[in-house]
Amino acid sequence: MELSLLRSLMNQEFYIDHRGSKCPDRLFSKDARKLKHTIDFAMNKYKRDVTPDEVEALFMANNPSMTTAQKQGYSSLFNTVKREQPMGTDVAQDVLSKLFQQVIGEDIANLGFDYVNGTETSLRPLRDLLEKYNDNFLPEVKIEWDDISFDTIMAKQAVQMRWTFNIPEMARKVEGVNAGYLVEVGARPNTGKTSFHASMLVGPNGMARQGARCVVLCNEESYDRVAFRYIQASTGFPKEKIQANIHEAKRIYQDVTKNVKIKEVSGEDMTWVETMCKIERPDIVVLDMGDKFASGTYSRPDEQLKANAIYARQIAKTYECAIFYMSQLNAEAEGRQVLNQAMMEGSRTGKAAEADLMLLIGQPAQVEGIDEQSTLRHINVVKNKVTGWHGMINCNLDYRTARFTA
Numbered sequence: 001m002e003l004s005l006l007r008s009l010m011n012q013e014f015y016i017d018h019r020g021s022k023c024p025d026r027l028f029s030k031d032a033r034k035l036k037h038t039i040d041f042a043m044n045k046y047k048r049d050v051t052p053d054e055v056e057a058l059f060m061a062n063n064p065s066m067t068t069a070q071k072q073g074y075s076s077l078f079n080t081v082k083r084e085q086p087m088g089t090d091v092a093q094d095v096l097s098k099l100f101q102q103v104i105g106e107d108i109a110n111l112g113f114d115y116v117n118g119t120e121t122s123l124r125p126l127r128d129l130l131e132k133y134n135d136n137f138l139p140e141v142k143i144e145w146d147d148i149s150f151d152t153i154m155a156k157q158a159v160q161m162r163w164t165f166n167i168p169e170m171a172r173k174v175e176g177v178n179a180g181y182l183v184e185v186g187a188r189p190n191t192g193k194t195s196f197h198a199s200m201l202v203g204p205n206g207m208a209r210q211g212a213r214c215v216v217l218c219n220e221e222s223y224d225r226v227a228f229r230y231i232q233a234s235t236g237f238p239k240e241k242i243q244a245n246i247h248e249a250k251r252i253y254q255d256v257t258k259n260v261k262i263k264e265v266s267g268e269d270m271t272w273v274e275t276m277c278k279i280e281r282p283d284i285v286v287l288d289m290g291d292k293f294a295s296g297t298y299s300r301p302d303e304q305l306k307a308n309a310i311y312a313r314q315i316a317k318t319y320e321c322a323i324f325y326m327s328q329l330n331a332e333a334e335g336r337q338v339l340n341q342a343m344m345e346g347s348r349t350g351k352a353a354e355a356d357l358m359l360l361i362g363q364p365a366q367v368e369g370i371d372e373q374s375t376l377r378h379i380n381v382v383k384n385k386v387t388g389w390h391g392m393i394n395c396n397l398d399y400r401t402a403r404f405t406a
Contacts, residue, residue, distance in 0.1 A: 002032045005096060007086035009039050012049050014089055018096055019043070027099050031077055035059065051068075052082045073146055104128070113295045137189035161386070163212050163284065163322065166205040168406050173389045174357065174381060176207075179283070179320035181386070182313040182354055186327040188334055192377060193326050194218075194226055195402040196361060197286045200235040200324075201260060203403050206233075212283040216262045217273065218293045223264035226288070229402040230257060238400035269295035270311045277319040287312065290325035291346060306350030313354045327351070335365030337378045338392070358383035377404065 009015050009023070025033045038059040042050045058080040061070065078239070087095065114120035161176030177183060187193045196214065201208045208214050218226045231242060234256040235249045242249045261280070265272065270293045277285065287293060294308035309325065316323045328345040336343075339360040341352040352358060362378040379393040395404050 001030050001095065003081050003084045004087050004169075005092060006032060006035055006039065006081060007052070008089070008092040009036065009042065009043075009082050010050050010052070010055065011086065011089075012043065012047065014092065015039070015043050018093075024097060024100070024103060026103050030073070034074075035077070035081070038062065052078060055081075063311065072150065090121070134392040161314060163207040163210055164205075166200065166203055166207075167393065167395055167404060169393045169395075170379065173387065173391070173393065174384060175286075175387055177322040177357070177386070180317040181322040181356045182309070182316050182325060183322065183357045183359065183371075184309070184325045184327055184352065184355040184383075185359045185361070186329045186333075186339075188329050188363075190373075191361050191363055192397045192399070192404070193361070194221065194229050194288060195233065195397060196404055197288065197324055197326065198226075198229040198402050199404040201284070201286070202234040202256045204228055204236075206256075207284055209256060210258060213281075214260045214284045214286070215276065215282040216260065216286040216288065217265045217268075217276075218288045219264070219266045219268070220289050223262050226264075227262050230260065230262070232400070232402040236401050236403060266292075269293050270308055270315070271295070273312070274315050274319075276314055277321060282321050284322050284324065285316075286324045286326065290327055302347040302350050305347040306354070307349075309351040309354040325355075329360065333362065335363070337362045337364060339378075339380045339382065341382050352383065355383050356385045357381075374379060375399065 005027075009018070022038075025036065028036055029125065035055065038055050039050070041062070042055060042058055056075075057075065057108075059078075060066075066074070086092070108126070111120065111126050114125075164176035165171045165174060185193065185196065187196075188311050200206055201212075201214050216226060216230075231249065231253050232238070235242060235252045237245065237249055262283075273285070273293060290312065291305055291308065293312075294304050296304060296307060298304040298307065312323050312325055315321075328347045329339065333339050333343040339362045341349070341358055341360070343360065344352055358381070360380040360382055362380060363386045364374045364376055366373060375396045375398065377397045379395060379396050381390050381393065384390055395406055397404055
């Protein structure tokens, strides 16, 4: 590593930014330190980039009294330097900063031993040390400021959502999703979470029909039960009609789901999800259920779920996909039409903080004496960084076709 740093120091711009106390000789071994002295000499005299061959020639000229064995040893060292690739400027800066901090840390630790042993009683040496290096403790950072010109910002605002929702009122008020979005969808059990994403992806004008490559990862229901919802949503047929029109249903389903992959992944964690995204490069990922991908040891369950949501958001940004993170709502949401993010199971605020868009699906309370549940569903848009609109969108769930309709 030190030889790669020497190669980086042969670049004049890098050398100027890191000379002197920012790159003390102590960072280098005895022989490498001698090479650095020659680089210092060349930079101060020639004020330009230098090559390893030039540094070697200067080193040999400035050390004429070396023995033949010493010359051979340093020639071998220079050959190694020549084979080394200089680090990228950003990497070299980080490495140099870390090494520098380690050296200063050793000085502070040595002073600490002196204080403990009683050989030093004044804090002056410690203060002098800190004052000597001052801001050199901070890593070198070159900031490239974002373009906030009027034209650039307005152009970005004009970019349309790549994948739009297929419920007309949602399309008008929420629009849709783009790469990098984390969408958290919450509902009570048996409210229609699976039907929601099936309808959203393969229903009429669904995102898969728009050309999105979709991956559905299920760790609650079996893959065949989830896939059957997709057959219903894609065809618009209830089970009886699918069975009576098997060839037509198969043709529609296969045509619509050519962009859809479904896998049962019980027991897998978010690292597995990241690996999948790296391999498959999907446009849309559905995590059903998102919380069950959480892993790691945390003192509180809400901290684990927050970390899981942070990881999901990082995956969405890194691999340029939109992630739909399906979640349960707590018992407070049962039979409620108006919902809020505090009703998220296990994490009232931490998980919610990571979402670009949060959709909570409510339904009317069960009426006593009526066995059949209402098909009315209320999609509460409780967080919306996409368009800023908040409110309720009323729609119907046809459970026989797994479709959400206006």
